[in-house]
Amino acid sequence: MAKETEEYGNPALVDGSETALHSHAGSGGGANIKSGVKAASTGSNSVTFGTAFSSTPVVTLTPFGSIALRDCLFAVTAVSITGFSFDIDDSSDYMWIATDAGDP
Numbered sequence: 001m002a003k004e005t006e007e008y009g010n011p012a013l014v015d016g017s018e019t020a021l022h023s024h025a026g027s028g029g030g031a032n033i034k035s036g037v038k039a040a041s042t043g044s045n046s047v048t049f050g051t052a053f054s055s056t057p058v059v060t061l062t063p064f065g066s067i068a069l070r071d072c073l074f075a076v077t078a079v080s081i082t083g084f085s086f087d088i089d090d091s092s093d094y095m096w097i098a099t100d101a102g103d104p
Contacts, residue, residue: 031101032057041091048083049098057098059084065093 034049034057059079063072074088084098 031099033097033099033101035095035097038094038096040086040088040094042088044077044085044087045094046083046085047096049081053081053098053100055100056081057100058102059096059098061086061094061096063088063092063094 032053034053036047038045038047056079059076061074061076063074072088072090072092074086074094076084076086078085079098084096086094088094
């Protein structure tokens with residue numbers, strides 16, 4: 001039997017209409033995932049997680065909007081269980097994801 005519609009837990013997270021900080025605790029021993037959008041200014045910036053991870057997460061960061069169409073330099077400079085820091089060379093919005101997936 002073919003499934004006519006896809007079901008998912010939170011349509012706003014899937015369709016992108018919700019852009020605030022998200023936090024999804026893994027249930028049954030699964031991975032914790034947190035994500036958000038940071039309006040950042042040139043230089044050093046930081047993000048504090050709403051709740052701490054139990055171990056240091058992996059963080060990915062990417063610019064979006066008009067800055068994504070030109071060269072920019074950015075780097076995550078420090079990560080802890082409570083947040084992370086990053087440096088950028090141009091003010092813009094940055095999307096990030098932090099997860100402890102793969103951490104034994």
